[in-house]
Amino acid sequence: MIVALILLIFVGGLVAYKTTGSLAVLANVQTNGIYKARFDLFQPGASWQGALNRTFSYFVVIWPALLFGILISSAVRTFVSPEWLARLFGGGRMRQQLFAGLAGTPLMLCSCCVAPVFAGVYERTERLAPSLALMLAAPSLNPAALILTFMLFGGKVGAIRLVIGIVAVLITGLFAERFADSRNISCRTGPKDFQANRSVSASLALSIIRVAVQTLPLIVLGVVLSMLITWWLPESGLETAVSGTVAVVLFAFVATLIAMPTFFELPLTLLFVSAGLPFGVAMAILIAGPATNLPSLLTVGRLAGWRPAVLVGISVWILSIMGGLLIGLV
16 A cells, blocks of 8 residues: 555646746747747857756756656555556556556656656556557647646647647557667566665665666756757747758757757747748657656666667657658648
8 A cells, every 4th residue: 555655646746847838938928929948949059068067957957857757666566466567557558558548648848858758667567569659648648738738839739749649649659669679678687676685765776776767867868959959040030041851851860869848849939930931840749858858768778678769759850850740741
């Protein structure tokens, strides 16, 4: 009973934290009609120092959610029975993707912060497809982000983002699992179950340390690399950037890689639209920006193999291009 209560406290605390912040943002947008990001991806300084400064600012924004992600992952890998998860993700392949997506959606975590949760679920289940579905659902189907999209960009944009987000959650994991090499489960070095000769607190503490060591270095590295990539996206001069289909393809690729806090794709999209870029570019960023980034892809690569990580990135990139091209046709 106590171990179930611990997991419930972690998940409930995360949902309460994210819901409170999301409601505040929604109320502000409803009142003022605008949304201002807490994090500036375009701070000046095209240097390692500038990238490190942006990395620090990024973690100042996301650290509570990242902490919740680590705690939830630690509780799952220590206390949750693999048999229970197997039943949850059992049945047909689409059923397992659906239930994994429904489990991930209320978490409302950005792609960085849900990466540790992916690690915990994948370790306990050894099933790549549903683990990826959960990882993608948390940012891509974030209810508050979807509501904000409808509020700021209208029904057509919101509907396309929602539909492609659902498609990404349902098929990306299956695609990666189908064409990947045999699953790499060498990372499964942590405690598999609660140990009777250890207290609950000791078992959880050990798991927290293992999850942090396993995921945090990759997340930090991925964020630093993301900040370096943003040199390609100067705040000024966007109106002179390449346009049309090539722009959709290019910006979709970059958005698949760079790390964004929750909701950041929204002001970034507004910036690009005001700078004169095609709306297809904006649509591609709305889809790819929250779904994946280098930290989450590096985590997938370390735990499940690099081919699945590349396939996840390619899937999200292609779907975001489709969304960017589709907005011009409907």
